[in-house]
Amino acid sequence: MLRVIEAFSGIGSQKKALDRINVPYEIVNTVEWDINAIIGYCAIHYGFEGLNEYDFLTKEDIVDQLSQYTLSNNGKDVLEPTKLRKMNIEILKRLLFSINRTRDLVSITDVRGEDIDENIDLLTYSFPCQDLSICSAWHGNNTGINRDAANRSGMLWEIERILLEMDRGARRLPRFLLMENVSNILARTHIGNFNEWIAILEGLGYYNKVYKLNANKFGIPQSRERVYMLSILAENQEGIEGRLDRYFSENNLDNYINTNKKKLSDIIKIDYSNEIYRREAEESTPNNTPSRMQIYLDNLKIYQSGRFTSEDAKTVTTKQDRNPNSGVIEYQSISENKAPYRNLTARECFLLMGFDEEDYNKLLHNDFMVTRGRNFFTKEKRLRMAGNSIVVNVLEEIFKQIIYIKNEILENN
Structure with a gap:
């Protein structure tokens, strides 16, 4: 023991x-x-x-x-x-x-x-x-x-x-x-x-x-x-x-x-027919502003033109909407005035830290409402939890x- x-x-x-x-x-x-x-x-x-x-x-x-x-x-x-x-x-x-x-x-x-x-x-x-x-x-x-x-x-x-x-x-x-x-x-x-x-x-x-x-x-x-x-x-x-x-x-x-290394395609959720992944992608898509476009230009393109273009993401930190970040994913939002990319979702950050998707789902399952329309485990908190982990x-x-x-x-x- x-x-x-x-x-x-x-x-x-x-x-x-x-x-x-x-x-x-x-x-x-x-x-x-x-x-x-x-x-x-x-x-x-x-x-x-x-x-x-x-x-x-x-x-x-x-x-x-x-x-x-x-x-x-x-x-x-x-x-x-x-x-x-x-x-x-x-x-x-x-x-x-x-x-x-x-x-x-x-x-x-x-x-x-x-x-x-x-x-x-x-x-x-x-x-x-x-x-x-x-x-x-x-x-x-x-x-x-x-x-x-x-x-x-x-x-x-x-x-x-x-x-x-x-x-x-x-x-x-x-x-x-x-x-x-x-x-x-x-x-x-x-x-x-x-x-x-x-x-x-x-x-x-x-x-x-x-x-x-x-x-x-x-x-x-x-x-x-x-x-x-x-x-x-x-x-x-x-x-x-x-x-x-x-x-x-x-x-x-x-x-x-480790010769059985996971691929980014095992972690980055680009199957947007899955409504959960689609919603999380939307939540991680910033507004189309000059500073966000600079982030897009400066950072690693993880997924672009329909294919994964990198073997590894950069270091997962406590924030993704920042410069530098862990990498960006080409994405066309359903909303207007959005940048042509998204950041990593909190789910993806958890997976990149070695946690299972089941662990992330447990976090969501045990979430609770603290005020009308706001849950305790906000996206920002989930990202910080992943970035601070080992x-x-x-x-x-x-x-x-x-x-x-x-x-x-x-x-x-």
Whole structure:
């Protein structure tokens, strides 16, 4: 049984990957403060059976319980209690239900070492990338993971704090840690801080393997390069570290290629006889403005003149109606004054992140109305959930390595 904590859990790509490789596991806790991701995770992985048990609670009861947590409505800013009280009760009920169902510890800043179970096999942490990204640097922000920057990417150091609190309290550290973030963490601007983090982990007894992996080598037609660091609690035992050296020299995922890679035609929904796909295409077609035509000219043409013209989409981000984006699809809208293309739909973005269409349909099935004519899981929220996630297929291969190392190296030493 692999006992897991998903920090910065988002919509649970880690859980999805564990389901895929069919190993016994338990998600002991999630750690997520974005209410949209919290509810989205629950909608995809558990559903809301039993929600009616919360009907007996008044709005004030629910707000009182939620007020103990540090929450966010956008993944960036703290949600003030006064704004919590103004929310629709249906949102509040599902939020409280989801926190309880996923055993969410909510904000990483509120988690203490004593809150972490001592028998954790794997702690995953995909801390925010906004202050590390190339786009951020273009806008003059090079703060990255500086300790004193007080920014979103600095949440990395909350993981350090928790591990040090566990160590000082003589609590057993997680056997494995898995970090995921943008490849710019290895850039000259940030490598000093990253090396400091590696040194801290080594001081705690972790052996670290750093990968730079692209989703298009793992069966997904998306050019998305990310850095992953797998940390193994070897406790400076030379025998274990030597075996790990040999294992990674023979099983280096930098050299991995999935020969059964999906095609974009498996993911991009151009069968507009399907009314659902047609409606989603229409929703993703922008108005015909000069700025939108510039987007059309500047970006990758995924589908044009009746054929797919690219092998991979570009990196899926939290928005598609932007420049640059993941690529555009030639499309003739049924409405006037629309651009001659559409952006990727949220469904397509989910598929490009390695989720199944069934997962996306679960999100829609568990959607709910918050005001007249507006559902909770808006298109913008769904796109952000996908863009903030991790490609499931890459995690599958890393998790297979974890299982092997756990069974054959750590427990057979």
